[in-house]
Amino acid sequence: MKNIDWNNLDFQYIETDIRFVSNYKNGSWDEGALIKDSTVTISECACVLQYAQTCFEGLKAYTTVDNRVVCFRPDLNAERMESSSKYLEMPPYPKEKFVNAIVDVVRANIDYVPPYGTGASLYIRPFMYGSNAVIGVKPALEYSFRIFTTPVGAYFKGGIKPIVIRISDFDRAAPHGTGHIKAGLNYAMSLHAIVDAHNKGYAENMYLDSATRTKVEETGGANFIFVTKDNTVVTPKSASILPSITRRSLMYVAENYLGLKTEEREIAKEELRDFKECALCGTAAVLSPVGKIDDHGNEIIYGSSMGEITKSLYDTLTGIQSGKIEAPKGWIRLIK
Ligand code: PLP
Numbered sequence: 001m002k003n004i005d006w007n008n009l010d011f012q013y014i015e016t017d018i019r020f021v022s023n024y025k026n027g028s029w030d031e032g033a034l035i036k037d038s039t040v041t042i043s044e045c046a047c048v049l050q051y052a053q054t055c056f057e058g059l060k061a062y063t064t065v066d067n068r069v070v071c072f073r074p075d076l077n078a079e080r081m082e083s084s085s086k087y088l089e090m091p092p093y094p095k096e097k098f099v100n101a102i103v104d105v106v107r108a109n110i111d112y113v114p115p116y117g118t119g120a121s122l123y124i125r126p127f128m129y130g131s132n133a134v135i136g137v138k139p140a141l142e143y144s145f146r147i148f149t150t151p152v153g154a155y156f157k158g159g160i161k162p163i164v165i166r167i168s169d170f171d172r173a174a175p176h177g178t179g180h181i182k183a184g185l186n187y188a189m190s191l192h193a194i195v196d197a198h199n200k201g202y203a204e205n206m207y208l209d210s211a212t213r214t215k216v217e218e219t220g221g222a223n224f225i226f227v228t229k230d231n232t233v234v235t236p237k238s239a240s241i242l243p244s245i246t247r248r249s250l251m252y253v254a255e256n257y258l259g260l261k262t263e264e265r266e267i268a269k270e271e272l273r274d275f276k277e278c279a280l281c282g283t284a285a286v287l288s289p290v291g292k293i294d295d296h297g298n299e300i301i302y303g304s305s306m307g308e309i310t311k312s313l314y315d316t317l318t319g320i321q322s323g324k325i326e327a328p329k330g331w332i333r334l335i336k
């Protein structure tokens with residue numbers, strides 16, 4: 001176990017000992033290896049540097065209440081990365097090898113997995129990029145797939161204290177664009193919007209659909225869930241948001257563990273006032289309650305503590321991840 005202040009970790013990069021690397025050349029992926037070097041050397045003209053040909057994933061490893069180390073639904077991250085790679089004209093990394101590499105890299109950094117009860121976890125970041133020199137606009141011929149790990153605490157400062165967000169005047173994703181995949185470019189174009197939001201005191205941006213600006217989409221790094229006054233859990237349906245694995249899991253938990261009604265449907269901005277709870281969900285965000293949404297000076301207020309249904313969803317999901325509550329079959333991958 002490393003000498004780290006597990007209880008006070010931020011969501012920040014801490015270099016760990018070992019990472020996984022596999023390279024793609026002449027039409028195939030090599031065997032891949034665990035290596036020590038955390039740096040990358042590539043051509044100044046690499047496709048990733050010139051044309052942002054890169055996608056990534058995010059998942060976490062946890063120490064359970066009975067001291068095992070597990071990760072959550074890595075097969076779904078493998079599948080989503082496959083769809084991201086295909087859309088960016090990159091060669092998919094095989095699903096089974098992806099999951100095995102996750103297990104190997106976490107085992108190799110096992111001393112960095114935060115202990116049970118600290119609220120911290122080991123964040124796992126698989127990513128892929130076009131590495132050879134490309135000057136005309138076309139996909140690379142060579143790629144690297146890498147996975148590093150880093151111990152993290154809560155994504156939003158203050159942990160589960162409700163955050164304040166704003167409705168953004170910037171757009172995140174175009175209809176028929178790249179909003180549904182985890183492309184680095186989606187995050188590059190959100191940087192100005194997030195810096196502007198932070199400068200004005202907001203934790204995140206709520207993006208609306210860019211075609212009509214009337215429907216709720218997601219934030220820069222998480223999906224939304226809402227709770228209606230009659231306790232239905234509602235989440236936006238849109239082809240331009242990232243299909244969150246946390247959200248899919250929460251909707252299952254709502255129906256099958258908590259007996260609640262769920263709906264995935266278009267959500268009009270006008271409806272925001274009708275909901276009684278609002279939260280952001282994602283690997284990094286887990287389930288972070290939203291206390292207030294600022295719509296250009298008009299405030300929509302959900303309250304200063306986590307809502308009742310959000311709390312049940314949060315407790316059940318984190319209970320499943322930490323081994324306190326039995327998981328649906330296939331959700332938990334044992335690492336140690
Ligand atoms: N939406 C965006 C834009 C994200 O970056 C993330 C984080 O991965 C999510 C949603 C949540 O997805 P997941 O629950 O699979 O982590």
Ligand code: COI
Pocket residue numbers: 057058059220221222282283284285
């Ligand atoms: C994740 O939740 O894994 C993400 O990639 C979101 C990012 C804002 C850290």
